[in-house]
Amino acid sequence: MITITKCLRAPLDRGSRAEKCDATGCHSYKQMTNETTIAVTPDVELVGRAKKGDLDAFEALTNRYEQRVYSLALRMLRQEQDAEDVTQQTFLSAMQNLGGFRGDASFSTWLLRIASHAALKVIRKRKGLDTTSLEEATEEEDSYGSIPHPEYIADWRQSPEELVRKNEIQRLLDDALGKLDEKHRMVFLLRDVEGLSVKEAAEALGLSEANTKVRLLRARLQLREELTRTLGDPERRVVRTHQDH
Amino acid sequence: MKCAELLTSLNEYVDGTVDPAICEEFEQHMAGCNPCQVVVDNIRKTITLYREGRPYRLPVECRQRLHSALRERWAETHLTGGPAPS
Numbered sequence: 001m002i003t004i005t006k007c008l009r010a011p012l013d014r015g016s017r018a019e020k021c022d023a024t025g026c027h028s029y030k031q032m033t034n035e036t037t038i039a040v041t042p043d044v045e046l047v048g049r050a051k052k053g054d055l056d057a058f059e060a061l062t063n064r065y066e067q068r069v070y071s072l073a074l075r076m077l078r079q080e081q082d083a084e085d086v087t088q089q090t091f092l093s094a095m096q097n098l099g100g101f102r103g104d105a106s107f108s109t110w111l112l113r114i115a116s117h118a119a120l121k122v123i124r125k126r127k128g129l130d131t132t133s134l135e136e137a138t139e140e141e142d143s144y145g146s147i148p149h150p151e152y153i154a155d156w157r158q159s160p161e162e163l164v165r166k167n168e169i170q171r172l173l174d175d176a177l178g179k180l181d182e183k184h185r186m187v188f189l190l191r192d193v194e195g196l197s198v199k200e201a202a203e204a205l206g207l208s209e210a211n212t213k214v215r216l217l218r219a220r221l222q223l224r225e226e227l228t229r230t231l232g233d234p235e236r237r238v239v240r241t242h243q244d245h
Numbered sequence: 246m247k248c249a250e251l252l253t254s255l256n257e258y259v260d261g262t263v264d265p266a267i268c269e270e271f272e273q274h275m276a277g278c279n280p281c282q283v284v285v286d287n288i289r290k291t292i293t294l295y296r297e298g299r300p301y302r303l304p305v306e307c308r309q310r311l312h313s314a315l316r317e318r319w320a321e322t323h324l325t326g327g328p329a330p331s
Contacts (some may be wrong), residue, residue: 066308071300084307089315095318144253150284157278160293173298187275192292198256224287227294232287238280240248240289 005188035135045108048174051098057097062091068194069115075189076119087120090115104198107160113204116186128243130181142214152225153231153239163231175182180219188219251281259288262329 020209038046038060049057069090074083093114101110163169177185190201191212202212256309258271275282277304303311 002287053323055316059315061313064301066311067300068301074301087303088311089310091315092318095315147252149249153280153283155283156287156290160290160297163294164297169294170298173295193295213256217252220288220291224284224291227291228287238281238283
């Protein structure tokens, strides 16, 4: 019996080593090779295989996106149990509806849309609202007229790259995000963190594009204000000499 | 363009999707308005910080529950007539 250790030390001719392993009844190297292959397989191929009944392919898609879906849900809902529930619902729903996924959007966008709907349902439930009409809770129109103007304006002391390297920045980012109204937070997360287009974010949340843009602007401005009050250099603060020009 | 009007095109400017004519007006305004220059720079840095931030780790036990639930559901829906799960 060839041990797993020997298998993992397989030389470059992986194919022949895998055959030897199989010949002795050991499947570990074959399994490792399959896992390595599946890890680099494009989404579209995995989706096709999952549609044909390949659970490994669906689990590979899950492995690929579970952290992202969980992160989105946790940032949206700020409660670990709810985030776990939403993550599970998202993948169960994706499994159930995979047959109807036509590939018009990427698989990740489709998945994030499902996760957003699940998160919206949790929010509605928290507010004691009817969970069957999502749009009602989210489609209140925002307008540019009521956008608050920037108040604390200053250059930052450090670049984002320097800040990202510091662990303590995450707390500041989470706190600032937590201060946003949910409807603004969700748009910001989908557009700026997950990289969806405005159109995709609007579709995911059941909003008009115009409304999504206003919410995104509000979110960006509020986060800028919060972060600049901590990260801005007071000595490089800029004060408007006139209200508008 | 005034400071307040600049806000209405801020998203598109930062995202690089602004109409060229508005872009020119936007940049003309910024050239003479240091506060607006700093606000735009702050916004860009804010987006970069969030985009580069670390994702939360799905706890191991949650991950196990998730995969168990998926396999269970898969067995329910695929063992009865459809292709067998591996």
